Amino acid sequence: MDADHDRHVKKAKKARATSEKASRQALPLRQRQRLIDASITALHLYGPTGTTVARVVAIAKLSPGIVRFYFRSKAAMLVAALQFLATEFEERVVTPVVALREHPALALQRLVELYLDPEIASPRKVAVWYAFWGEASARQEYLAICGQKDANFAALVHDLIDRMIVSSGRRHLDSEAVALGLIGVLEMLWQGFAFEDEVNIDRALARRRCMAYLRSVFPREFSALEGGAGAVTRGMQDNPDEERDRVFRGAWQFAGHDQDVPGSGDFASLDLVATRVLVVRDAAGTVRAFRNACRGLPHALVTARRGHFADGRIACTVHGLSYGLDGRALPPREGAGLLELDVHRSRGLIFVRSPAAARRWPEPDLAGVDDAGDCVPVPDSAEWSMTVAADWKIVMRTLLDARSPDTSTSAGRWRFLWPNLLVKQGPGVLSIVQVLPAGPGCSCVQQFEYEALAADSQVRVQNDRARGLSRTQLERELAFTASTQQGETDPDYRADSSVTPSPAASDFLRMLLDAEY
Numbered sequence: 129m130d131a132d133h134d135r136h137v138k139k140a141k142k143a144r145a146t147s148e149k150a151s152r153q154a155l156p157l158r159q160r161q162r163l164i165d166a167s168i169t170a171l172h173l174y175g176p177t178g179t180t181v182a183r184v185v186a187i188a189k190l191s192p193g194i195v196r197f198y199f200r201s202k203a204a205m206l207v208a209a210l211q212f213l214a215t216e217f218e219e220r221v222v223t224p225v226v227a228l229r230e231h232p233a234l235a236l237q238r239l240v241e242l243y244l245d246p247e248i249a250s251p252r253k254v255a256v257w258y259a260f261w262g263e264a265s266a267r268q269e270y271l272a273i274c275g276q277k278d279a280n281f282a283a284l285v286h287d288l289i290d291r292m293i294v295s296s297g298r299r300h301l302d303s304e305a306v307a308l309g310l311i312g313v314l315e316m317l318w319q320g321f322a323f324e325d326e327v328n329i330d331r332a333l334a335r336r337r338c339m340a341y342l343r344s345v346f347p348r349e350f351s352a353l354e355g356g357a358g359a360v361t362r363g364m365q366d367n368p369d370e371e372r373d374r375v376f377r378g379a380w381q382f383a384g385h386d387q388d389v390p391g392s393g394d395f396a397s398l399d400l401v402a403t404r405v406l407v408v409r410d411a412a413g414t415v416r417a418f419r420n421a422c423r424g425l426p427h428a429l430v431t432a433r434r435g436h437f438a439d440g441r442i443a444c445t446v447h448g449l450s451y452g453l454d455g456r457a458l459p460p461r462e463g464a465g466l467l468e469l470d471v472h473r474s475r476g477l478i479f480v481r482s483p484a485a486a487r488r489w490p491e492p493d494l495a496g497v498d499d500a501g502d503c504v505p506v507p508d509s510a511e512w513s514m515t516v517a518a519d520w521k522i523v524m525r526t527l528l529d530a531r532s533p534d535t536s537t538s539a540g541r542w543r544f545l546w547p548n549l550l551v552k553q554g555p556g557v558l559s560i561v562q563v564l565p566a567g568p569g570c571s572c573v574q575q576f577e578y579e580a581l582a583a584d585s586q587v588r589v590q591n592d593r594a595r596g597l598s599r600t601q602l603e604r605e606l607a608f609t610a611s612t613q614q615g616e617t618d619p620d621y622r623a624d625s626s627v628t629p630s631p632a633a634s635d636f637l638r639m640l641l642d643a644e645y
């Protein structure tokens with residue numbers, strides 16, 4: 129017992145000593161980085177000539193003597209600061225773009241985003257680059273670092289433009305001139321940033337200007353990327369399994385409303401992307417979600433849209449397996465229960481997600497939507513779904529364009545929830561449209577509605593009428609998406625570069641690109 133105790137004490141002492149040693153070793157690195165950060169701030173405020181050791185240590189809140197410990201001279205400290213910026217630029221701009229080299233249009237789009245990113249192109253950092261350029265002719269070290277960074281960047285842009293020319297077949301273009309043009313646009317924007325406060329910088333506008341330049345040179349490629357779902361759609365259509373994993377597996381999918389399962393034993397079932405979902409309110413009143421599949425064979429355990437498990441059992445009639453409302457096998461057997469899904473509830477809505485997803489998307493943002501707890505689902509007969517001969521991404525883009533999610537009307541405001549959901553709260557009614565991929569070039573569109581319990585008969589009649597109208601509108605939009613899908617196959621079609629998607633559709637397309645890479 130004593131020997132055990134001694135061993136334990138020795139081990140704890142050793143662990144403490146190791147941790148103290150690591151902390152001591154990390155201290156110089158932390159202090160050096162503080163001096164570098166302070167140098168960048170001082171360079172921004174006073175320029176290279178006005179930056180003194182006294183000013184740097186004052187900003188870093190360190191003693192003046194400490195500089196000598198880490199740097200031979202003020203010049204060495206400033207070179208280290210510039211080197212830090214160059215390394216950051218290399219790691220956060222050049223490397224991710226190089227990784228996309230095989231997809232030059234995507235790579236250039238990412239390059240523009242990263243080059244203008246507020247972390248890289250903050251007024252503080254940009255001002256430092258330009259301050260050093262002013263001194264570059266005087267100091268060889270500065271020239272070497274600035275020059276190397278610019279040479280690497282120019283070579284990368286040149287390479288991507290070369291690839292664009294080859295893939296687009298526009299061999300008459302002069303790649304060096306086009307690359308110089310893009311670098312010039314980016315440089316001009318950086319110069320503007322250097323003399324502005326962050327609050328006055330319109331980064332979205334800056335990005336649009338760069339993309340407009342690229343679109344003017346490669347209209348088809350960048351119109352498709354920026355203005356149409358075409359390039360994105362085509363790129364991902366070929367591999368629906370991969371798309372399901374990247375986009376849907378880790379995304380929250382709408383699976384129902386609290387009022388679909390108001391009491392213990394109530395259930396609602398719904399088919400989602402590659403998953404049938406069974407939402408159940410268990411004996412303790414907790415809302416749970418399972419894959420709606422028996423563990424014997426993966427057929428649907430429950431086929432009714434809504435219902436109630438009267439005896440607290442979820443039974444499969446094929447071989448007699450049964451499960452409790454908590455999903456456990458009855459009688460209990462380890463590892464034999466229903467496969468459970470993650471559940472997220474917000475404003476009365478129930479969302480589910482695979483617990484095994486490698487990438488997890490954020491929770492749906494329903495800020496501004498009232499808690500729709502006091503409402504009831506419209507009868508099953510009033511729910512609606514339709515199969516459409518169009519890829520789900522074309523459907524989403526069309527709906528986002530047509531329904532102006534960013535503007536409010538008296539009928540409410542549509543909001544987009546990544547990746548495939550539109551939610552609108554109108555007077556006395558909550559409407560949800562969910563778009564599910566059903567195969568290459570094919571989607572299933574579902575529409576759900578929940579009506580306020582307090583709605584009087586007049587409001588209900590109005591809602592019925594509005595439902596009919598909105599369904600007619602939706603059907604028209606879906607016919608349009610099928611026609612768009614068909615048009616996508618025309619190899620000679622050219623998009624008009626002046627037509628741009630709505631901001632919500634642009635966000636959707638950008639998130640798709642983000643999901644793909």
Ligand code: FES
Nearest residue numbers: 422424425444447
């Ligand atoms: S398939 Fe359900 S019990 Fe066999």
